Structure formats: structure tokens, C-alpha cells
Amino acid sequence: MNAGVWRALAGLLAIGVAALLVGFLWLPQVKPDFTGGGLWDAICRAAGVPSTWAPAVPREDAQASRVAAVFTPALAAGGDVGRGGTLALRCTMCHGARGVSTSDVPNLAGQYAEVTYKQLIDYQNGHRRHALMQGLAAGLSEQDIRDLAAFYAQLPRPSPAGPATAVPPLVNVGDPMRNIAPCASCHGGIDKKPGSPWLDGMSQAYLATQMQQFADGARRNDTLASMRNIARQMRPEEIEAVARYYATRAIVGRAEGGAEPAR
Ligand code: HEC
Ligand code: HEC
Known part of the structure; x- marks a missing residue:
């Protein structure tokens, strides 16, 4: 392969790395609603991992029955x-x-x-x-x-x-x-x-x-x-x-x- 091809590949690689850094690390952190701490949270967010896995637990309903554990x-x-x-x-x-x-x-x-x-x-x-x-x-x-x-x-x-x-x-x-x-x-x-x-x-x-x-x-x-x-x-x-x-x-x-x- 000649030098031109190598240069093109290196350029692509550089652009790829830069895009990853921007997309996974920088952008998620500058979003106003980003509340996570470190780099890992930023990566998770960019990858679309939900910030909470389970739906929010509804507030305790005073009327709701608590007899749930009796079915034995x-x-x-x-x-x-x-x-x-x-x-x-x-x-x-x-x-x-x-x-x-x-x-x-x-x-x-x-x-x-x-x-x-x-x-x-x-x-x-x-x-x-x-x-x-x-x-x-x-x-x-x-x-x-x-x-x-x-x-x-x-x-x-x-x-x-x-x-x-x-x-x-x-x-x-x-x-x-x-x-x-x-x-x-x-x-x-x-x-x-x-x-x-x-x-x-x-x-x-x-x-x-x-x-x-x-x-x-x-x-x-x-x-x-x-x-x-x-x-x-x-x-x-x-x-x-x-x-x-x-x-x-x-x-x-x-x-x-x-x-x-x-x-
Ligand atoms: C997902 C399960 C589920 C399905 C499906 C369901 N039920 Fe029920 N039903 C329950 C449970 C559990 C209770 C008891 C609730 C409690 O603890 O008071 C109940 C209670 C009732 C009661 C009150 C009975 C009593 O003696 O007080 C009636 C009437 C009733 N169901 C009718 C129906 C009808 C008609 C359907 C279909 C259209 C239906 N249910 C579908 C779970 C179900
Ligand atoms: C004065 C009449 C009366 C007497 C006495 C009575 N009940 Fe009831 N009971 C009712 C009525 C009316 C209901 C339906 C209430 C409702 O709509 O929630 C009911 C509902 C119930 C239910 C719910 C049934 C279901 O399918 O959801 C249970 C269990 C029950 N009674 C048990 C008893 C027991 C045990 C006694 C005796 C210690 C008793 N009851 C005495 C009138 C009575």
C-alpha cells in the first residue's frame, strides 16, 4: 500500500476516536439534565442505558393493602x-x-x-x-x-x-x-x-x-x-x-x- 492510503486510514482512525470522545464523553456531560458522576456514567448514557432500571417505585398508597405475603x-x-x-x-x-x-x-x-x-x-x-x-x-x-x-x-x-x-x-x-x-x-x-x-x-x-x-x-x-x-x-x-x-x-x-x- 502506498503512503496515501496509510494517511487516509490514519485520518479515519483519528476522526473515529475524536467522534467517540465527543459522543460518549463530552456531549453526555454537557447535557443540562446529566446528573451522573464520572466517565462511566457518561458512556452509559451515550449508549442509551436507562439511568434507572426499574420504573420509579410509586409513593406508598395509604389505602393499598399490605397483605401481600400471606399466600403461603x-x-x-x-x-x-x-x-x-x-x-x-x-x-x-x-x-x-x-x-x-x-x-x-x-x-x-x-x-x-x-x-x-x-x-x-x-x-x-x-x-x-x-x-x-x-x-x-x-x-x-x-x-x-x-x-x-x-x-x-x-x-x-x-x-x-x-x-x-x-x-x-x-x-x-x-x-x-x-x-x-x-x-x-x-x-x-x-x-x-x-x-x-x-x-x-x-x-x-x-x-x-x-x-x-x-x-x-x-x-x-x-x-x-x-x-x-x-x-x-x-x-x-x-x-x-x-x-x-x-x-x-x-x-x-x-x-x-x-x-x-x-x-
Ligand atoms: C390479574 C388477576 C385478575 C384478573 C385478570 C381478574 N381479577 Fe378479579 N380479582 C383479582 C384479585 C387478586 C382480587 C382480590 C382483590 C383483593 O385483594 O381485594 C379480585 C377480586 C375480584 C372481585 C371481588 C370479589 C369479592 O369477593 O370481593 C370481583 C367481582 C372480580 N375480581 C371480578 C373479576 C372479573 C369479572 C374479571 C374479568 C373481567 C377479573 N376479576 C379479572 C384478580 C384478578
Ligand atoms: C350484619 C351482616 C354481616 C355480618 C354479621 C357479617 N358480615 Fe361479613 N359481610 C357483610 C357484607 C354486607 C359484606 C360485603 C361488604 C362489602 O361490600 O365490602 C361482607 C363481606 C365479608 C367478607 C368479604 C367477602 C368477599 O368475598 O370479599 C368476608 C371475608 C366476611 N364478610 C366475613 C365475615 C365473618 C367471618 C363474619 C363473622 C365474624 C361476618 N362476615 C359477619 C355482612 C356481614
């Missing part, structure tokens, strides 16, 4: 069914003698122990608001709550309240465009996510009211806003349709039966 098998095992049955005598007036209510009060029979536990703790702490239930939960000890949860979990679930209606699309498909995951991916059918209540056979009015309250923020004890984010996206007629569906849904595979062992 030990919880369900920790309750004394017999003692729970005695304590439940205070609840029968509204929730029914066998945990199945004939009014619009939620059924407790066959409800997962971790759900009954979490809801009672949330009423106790005021994370879920309801004058009657907050007053009733206030007097319960942690052990009382475990025993009640264990007692209700083993009662047979209610039979469907009427003929099953057609399955609304949100139940098994959801709506990806609106970021609505299928109900069945958490509430059973496709998958059962810990903390998601058993809904089948609950009163239609109760189910619709709860979704409405998640939508308008009156109920905000759902950990990570999992239900609020969904309910906000739902149209009123969709809320009615899924509430009717779950209220009347035939219990697949059995006429009636106790809860599956809590996972």
Missing part, C-alpha cells in the same frame, strides 16, 4: 376448623348458616382460605371499607381470622343461582387492546392466582357492585391495583354481563363440593 400454604393449614365453626355463629345472620347467603351478602362457603383471611385483615386495617364488616372484623384476633378462614374454606360451595348464561368474551379471552386479562386467568378456569376470590355463585348485585367500586376507586385493597386496572376499562354493560355470568355459572365437574386445597 401454611396459612390454610394454620386454622382450626372446629374453633372457626364456633366463631362463625356470629356471621350466620348475614352470610348464611353454611356460608351461602340468600341476600346480596357475599358467600363465604368454599372461599379460598387466603382470600377470607386477606379480606378480614383488610377490613380490620381499614384498607377495605364497609361500616358493618370493619366493625365486626375489629374484634377478631389473628388466630380467629385463620380459624374462620379454614372453616369457610371447607364448606361446600353454592350451587349455581340459575341457568348458565353465554360466556362473555372477557371471561376467557379478555381484551388485549384495553389491557384486560381474561378473568379466568386469575379467578379459575384457566389459572388460579393466589388472592383471587372464587366468584361462581356469588350474588350478581354483589359482584357488579364490587367491580363498580374497583372502577371508581371506592374499593382499593387489591394488591398492585390488579382489579382496579381491569374494572376501570370495563363498560357498564360488560360489568353486568360478567356479574350475571359468574352469579349463574354452572360449577364445572361437580354438583357441589368443598374448595380445592388452597395453593
Whole structure:
């Protein structure tokens, strides 16, 4: 190769090094919003590395439930069914003698122990608001709550309240465009996510009211806003349709039966 080519290559190299220095070291540091310290931060920034890897942690929501770490098998095992049955005598007036209510009060029979536990703790702490239930939960000890949860979990679930209606699309498909995951991916059918209540056979009015309250923020004890984010996206007629569906849904595979062992 002749000298001309060498000179051209050397020139290119020099320009390349200069460009790297300017682009990776100098420019990032003179940007007004550059807050990093040294050269390494400057290089990272120029290379497009985000300054924080995780999204900023939202400020503590005073209303948000803190019962997130209770979904352990030990919880369900920790309750004394017999003692729970005695304590439940205070609840029968509204929730029914066998945990199945004939009014619009939620059924407790066959409800997962971790759900009954979490809801009672949330009423106790005021994370879920309801004058009657907050007053009733206030007097319960942690052990009382475990025993009640264990007692209700083993009662047979209610039979469907009427003929099953057609399955609304949100139940098994959801709506990806609106970021609505299928109900069945958490509430059973496709998958059962810990903390998601058993809904089948609950009163239609109760189910619709709860979704409405998640939508308008009156109920905000759902950990990570999992239900609020969904309910906000739902149209009123969709809320009615899924509430009717779950209220009347035939219990697949059995006429009636106790809860599956809590996972
Ligand atoms: C005076 C009527 C009444 C009595 C007595 C009562 N409850 Fe309730 N309970 C309700 C109503 C109404 C709701 C729904 C409240 C709401 O909308 O948040 C409810 C909700 C609940 C829930 C939440 C259920 C769910 O699916 O989210 C649990 C758990 C519960 N009650 C347990 C109990 C236990 C345990 C007792 C007895 C110690 C009891 N309740 C006594 C009326 C009553
Ligand atoms: C990502 C999981 C997830 C999906 C998807 C989901 N839910 Fe939920 N849902 C939950 C959890 C968790 C709770 C309990 C929140 C709490 O701790 O209070 C809940 C609570 C509820 C309640 C209140 C029940 C009660 O007894 O108080 C209703 C009603 C409900 N969901 C309906 C639905 C419907 C209808 C859909 C589909 C349109 C749906 N959910 C989709 C996780 C989910």
C-alpha cells in the first residue's frame, strides 16, 4: 500500500476516536439534565442505558393493602376448623348458616382460605371499607381470622343461582387492546392466582357492585391495583354481563363440593 492510503486510514482512525470522545464523553456531560458522576456514567448514557432500571417505585398508597405475603400454604393449614365453626355463629345472620347467603351478602362457603383471611385483615386495617364488616372484623384476633378462614374454606360451595348464561368474551379471552386479562386467568378456569376470590355463585348485585367500586376507586385493597386496572376499562354493560355470568355459572365437574386445597 502506498503512503496515501496509510494517511487516509490514519485520518479515519483519528476522526473515529475524536467522534467517540465527543459522543460518549463530552456531549453526555454537557447535557443540562446529566446528573451522573464520572466517565462511566457518561458512556452509559451515550449508549442509551436507562439511568434507572426499574420504573420509579410509586409513593406508598395509604389505602393499598399490605397483605401481600400471606399466600403461603401454611396459612390454610394454620386454622382450626372446629374453633372457626364456633366463631362463625356470629356471621350466620348475614352470610348464611353454611356460608351461602340468600341476600346480596357475599358467600363465604368454599372461599379460598387466603382470600377470607386477606379480606378480614383488610377490613380490620381499614384498607377495605364497609361500616358493618370493619366493625365486626375489629374484634377478631389473628388466630380467629385463620380459624374462620379454614372453616369457610371447607364448606361446600353454592350451587349455581340459575341457568348458565353465554360466556362473555372477557371471561376467557379478555381484551388485549384495553389491557384486560381474561378473568379466568386469575379467578379459575384457566389459572388460579393466589388472592383471587372464587366468584361462581356469588350474588350478581354483589359482584357488579364490587367491580363498580374497583372502577371508581371506592374499593382499593387489591394488591398492585390488579382489579382496579381491569374494572376501570370495563363498560357498564360488560360489568353486568360478567356479574350475571359468574352469579349463574354452572360449577364445572361437580354438583357441589368443598374448595380445592388452597395453593
Ligand atoms: C350484619 C351482616 C354481616 C355480618 C354479621 C357479617 N358480615 Fe361479613 N359481610 C357483610 C357484607 C354486607 C359484606 C360485603 C361488604 C362489602 O361490600 O365490602 C361482607 C363481606 C365479608 C367478607 C368479604 C367477602 C368477599 O368475598 O370479599 C368476608 C371475608 C366476611 N364478610 C366475613 C365475615 C365473618 C367471618 C363474619 C363473622 C365474624 C361476618 N362476615 C359477619 C355482612 C356481614
Ligand atoms: C390479574 C388477576 C385478575 C384478573 C385478570 C381478574 N381479577 Fe378479579 N380479582 C383479582 C384479585 C387478586 C382480587 C382480590 C382483590 C383483593 O385483594 O381485594 C379480585 C377480586 C375480584 C372481585 C371481588 C370479589 C369479592 O369477593 O370481593 C370481583 C367481582 C372480580 N375480581 C371480578 C373479576 C372479573 C369479572 C374479571 C374479568 C373481567 C377479573 N376479576 C379479572 C384478580 C384478578
